[in-house]
Amino acid sequence: MTVSDYRAGQAPRRERPWQLIILTLTVLFAGFVLLETPPIAALFGIVTKGLAIVAASLLSLIGFDMVRHGVELRDTVSGHAVAVTSACDGSGLIVSLFAMTAWLGGRTNTFPKPVMAILAAVVVIFIFNLARVIVLFLSIGTPTLMLAQHLYVAPLLSSVLVAVLACNARGLRLADILPSLKIWLAVACLGALAWYVVSDDVSCVVATPISNAMLRLMPFGVSQSIACSEAGALLTTTGVLALQPPAFVTTGFYPSDFTLAASLVFASLIVASRGAGLPMPRMLGRMVSAILLFCVAMTVAALTIGYDAATAAQTTTVSFNGIVETYHAPSLFLLGTLKAAQNMLVHFNLFVLPFAMAGRHEPGAAASPPLTRRPPDGRPSRRRRR
Numbered sequence: 001m002t003v004s005d006y007r008a009g010q011a012p013r014r015e016r017p018w019q020l021i022i023l024t025l026t027v028l029f030a031g032f033v034l035l036e037t038p039p040i041a042a043l044f045g046i047v048t049k050g051l052a053i054v055a056a057s058l059l060s061l062i063g064f065d066m067v068r069h070g071v072e073l074r075d076t077v078s079g080h081a082v083a084v085t086s087a088c089d090g091s092g093l094i095v096s097l098f099a100m101t102a103w104l105g106g107r108t109n110t111f112p113k114p115v116m117a118i119l120a121a122v123v124v125i126f127i128f129n130l131a132r133v134i135v136l137f138l139s140i141g142t143p144t145l146m147l148a149q150h151l152y153v154a155p156l157l158s159s160v161l162v163a164v165l166a167c168n169a170r171g172l173r174l175a176d177i178l179p180s181l182k183i184w185l186a187v188a189c190l191g192a193l194a195w196y197v198v199s200d201d202v203s204c205v206v207a208t209p210i211s212n213a214m215l216r217l218m219p220f221g222v223s224q225s226i227a228c229s230e231a232g233a234l235l236t237t238t239g240v241l242a243l244q245p246p247a248f249v250t251t252g253f254y255p256s257d258f259t260l261a262a263s264l265v266f267a268s269l270i271v272a273s274r275g276a277g278l279p280m281p282r283m284l285g286r287m288v289s290a291i292l293l294f295c296v297a298m299t300v301a302a303l304t305i306g307y308d309a310a311t312a313a314q315t316t317t318v319s320f321n322g323i324v325e326t327y328h329a330p331s332l333f334l335l336g337t338l339k340a341a342q343n344m345l346v347h348f349n350l351f352v353l354p355f356a357m358a359g360r361h362e363p364g365a366a367a368s369p370p371l372t373r374r375p376p377d378g379r380p381s382r383r384r385r386r
Contacts, residue, residue: 017356024103024352028344031095036336044089047126052084055133066137073137080140084133090125092343093158096351097121100166103352104177121165128161148196155260155350156192162351178358180271187270191263199262203255204228207295211255214299222318222327223306226253226298237306239315239327248319251309258298258346264354265290272358286357293353297345304338 034040048071056068065076074081097118132154139146160174167174175181195202208226215223222237235253265287273283310318311329318327330338 020103020105021356023105024099025344025348027099027102028095028347029340031098032092032340032343032347033336035091035095036340044086044091047091048084048086048089051088051126051130051133054130055084055137058130058134059137064137073133075137075140078141082133082136082140088129088133088136090122090129092347093125093129093162094122096162096347097125097166097169099347100162100351100355101169103356104166104170104172117165117169121169124161124165128158151257152192152196152260156188156264159261159264159350159354160188163355177355178268178271180274183274184267184271184358188264188267191266195263199256199259203259204233207259207291207298208233208255210292210295211298211302214295215302218299218303221303221306222310222315223302224248226255226302228255235302235305235309237310237315238318238320239306239310239313240317240319240324249309249313249315251305253302253305255298258301258349259294261350261354262290262294264350265357268354268357290349290353290357293345293349297342297349300338300342300345304335304342307335307338 035044052068052071052073056066056073059066059073067074067076071084072081073084101118132150136146136150139149163177164174167176178184208228212225215221215225222239224236224238227234227236233253233255234250237249237251239249240247269283269286272286273280307330310327315327317324319325
């Protein structure tokens with residue numbers, strides 16, 4: 001995986017994969033930190049309300065009997081409602097767009113083009129999220145369908161959308177970073193259908209034990225373990241409530257949320273093995289790397305969710321290895337850093353990792369000028385007429 005950039009009179013610039021990954025992670029982390037600043041948070045608050053207003057207007061034009069209260073859209077017939085939250089404001093997709101563009105790397109001679117492409121991409125992201133809100137409202141009467149499209153289908157589609165928009169900003173096509181685009185799409189679709197059925201069970205069997213091992217190695221945090229059962233997964237923290245008898249704090253947890261991109265990663269590994277001739281040991285190595293990244297994201301999320309659960313339960317004491325101590329909530333800086341790191345890892349796994357696993361992209365090659373072959377004396381060679 002290399003990146004080339006040809007300029008007049010200059011040799012191509014190549015960046016190593018680890019340099020691109022570090023750059024991508026830095027962009028993601030900085031982006032999610034920036035989203036928490038008051039001005040940016042206020043801006044996307046306006047975007048959220050704007051999406052709710054436009055969605056309500058379009059639904060009313062279609063003929064739905066509904067009312068809007070702030071960012072809540074309520075069906076007056078059934079009484080059901082959906083709320084347009086920060087998950088639908090497009091902020092995460094925009095940060096991921098910049099990160100994916102950074103991962104593609106390279107430079108360009110025409111600076112305004114990628115800027116205009118990214119501005120257009122932001123508009124497309126807003127339209128995508130508007131459609132997402134409307135579809136969510138239309139499926140409000142079928143909770144199973146609503147959850148499937150909101151928590152599974154929409155995120156996977158947004159991953160492909162961000163990749164297409166980032167490629168367009170770099171003057172590329174999605175086929176330029178995937179060896180066999182048609183095969184990738186077919187495998188990804190079929191894999192997504194299959195993974196949706198087994199994701200909860202497989203995530204609990206494979207990823208959860210690894211995350212629990214990582215939690216035990218953490219030098220800080222109140223999260224103790226993730227336990228799966230037929231009723232669902234629970235995260236247990238070491239917080240002890242001021243009750244008689246004392247009780248540990250538990251909260252709902254969803255391991256499959258952190259293995260969401262498994263079908264996309266699998267599709268990339270398949271096309272890499274076919275198109276780039278990826279040998280089986282390297283394919284298995286990349287698969288293990290992807291699983292570990294999923295588990296790292298799950299572990300960091302368990303830390304942040306554990307802190308939030310302990311604070312919400314008004315925990316007063318914590319128990320570590322039988323030793324009861326006074327609970328001190330983490331500083332806003334530490335908790336904010338952990339949440340930014342969680343978002344960084346989750347979005348990297350969903351928006352960048354599937355395409356990085358394909359192991360092939362040459363962004364600068366398509367725009368490369370033809371090289372003039374010169375004889376040893378330095379004079380340009382001429383083709384003889386016959």
